[in-house]
Amino acid sequence: MLQPEIQHAVQTAPEKFNPSETIIGHVANSGHDHPLIHLPTWMGIDFSVTKHVLMLWLVAAFLFVAITWLVRRYVRQDADRLVPSGTMNALEAIVEFVRDSIALPNVGKKWVRTWTPLLLTFFVFILASNVIGLIPIFDVLALLQHTVLHLPEDAFLVRVIHGGTTATGNYNVTAALATITFFVVIIAGSKAHGFVKHWLNLAPGGLAWPLYIILIPIEIMGMFVRPFALTMRLAANMTGGHLALLAILSFVFIFAELFGHAAAGVGVGLVLSVPLSVGISALEIIVVLVQAYVFTLLTAVFIGMAIHAHH
């Protein structure tokens, strides 16, 4: 708790714009002391729902409902003319893309049907949570709150407002996804060659024994570095785009404060910030697609490396 006089000073002091705090507040997860929904701690783990968890649930629920509905509607057609139409066409295009240009070249013909479902799940889930992070639904809600709604501070909707960031921009989320990849690679190798042979496959056979002293630690390190790089790549790309956007938009307030005049800020906004942020948003659309593709492709490549070990 703050001292009363400090609290008073904080409240009366003219609000100074702090760009780094604003940006981090937008990008970071909500803290453990301000979760959206309080849940009890179980076995030392706090299950409270923060904004990234909420986004995860929203994405999962959306995908589950949308895809189940689409496929059910498609299957219910007459069996003699199963012609996809409309959105089902788009879904089939995604499935075919993942199967034919991600899974097939890397995993090989024999294992396509085994590993395509997993890769497809990765692709669709990552793509959906990336895209939903780009749409400023919750910022529109905040605007409504400030202009029209005026709900009390502790209403659920008000606490949700500063959520709406990309769930895949959180390192914990991508680390979980990469952990799945880590175990899937081991399982794929074990299924193709047997559990023991998979581990033997990691290092090439028939070399002079001193080489193995260097080789085995390197291979073991590589095993852990790959999922780590996956984690970092996805989360940093998603966070980076938001950081750049917010930093450029902060110029408006920084310049307004610098010159002590709102007109300076609006001028910088019109000339520099808004056009630039529109450009970066367009770039983000590409990044969102590419990152979903990269995560899936690299998982497929690692699975393929475990299956086609040429040692």
Add this chain to the structure above:
Amino acid sequence: MGIAFMGAGLGLGLAVIGAGLGIGKLAAGAAEAIGRQPSAAAQITGAVNLPLFLLEGVAILAEVFALLIVLMNKAG
């Protein structure tokens, strides 16, 4: 403390130089190869993709660490 921020900025710049050179070389090689053999464009793009993403990952890692330097110096 100021030196830490300078280091983060310098590191970021160096990472960008390296990544830019790498992506430039890849793009140049791919463009040349496609120019020589336009029929193999799809295969060449496929071969270029993977190293491109690995390279991008390294650059992103450098940026994350630069950001970490800044954030840790702000906290401590």
